[in-house]
Amino acid sequence: MPIYEYGPDGGDGCEYCANGFEILQKISAKRLSHCPACSGPVRRLLSAPSVKMGRGSVLSAKNIEKHGFTQYKNTGQGFERTAGTKGPKTITP
Ligand SMILES: [Zn+2]
Structure with missing residues (x-):
């Protein structure tokens, strides 16, 4: 299962989502549109965390x-x- 990164969409977000958060989701799962903590609007950030962690830091x-x-x-x-x-x-x- 891939890890997706979300961040606040528009507003400042709460303590949980302000600086972005990562969540494990099935590829087929729906994108989150609201923060699970404050229910403010969030959007999925463009990233592929597994790729980022892999090559980027090791090399x-x-x-x-x-x-x-x-x-x-x-x-x-x-x-x-x-x-x-x-x-x-x-x-x-
Ligand atoms: Zn939030």
Whole structure:
């Protein structure tokens, strides 16, 4: 079941929905239109949380460094180090 993210639609929302909330719903389930806590209007935000959590954070420069890896970016003329502290700053072929 996917997790959907909702946020207030229009109003300020309540403590529960003001900064958005996530809810597990069946794909076939109806979208929520009202906050379960304050019944204010909410709308589903465009996001795919499982994708966001997956690749985004695991391959972030910070995470790569934390685990002792080094990341290089292909610049066209060579490679430039974008994460990590080991290895040369740039590699030119
Ligand atoms: Zn609310």
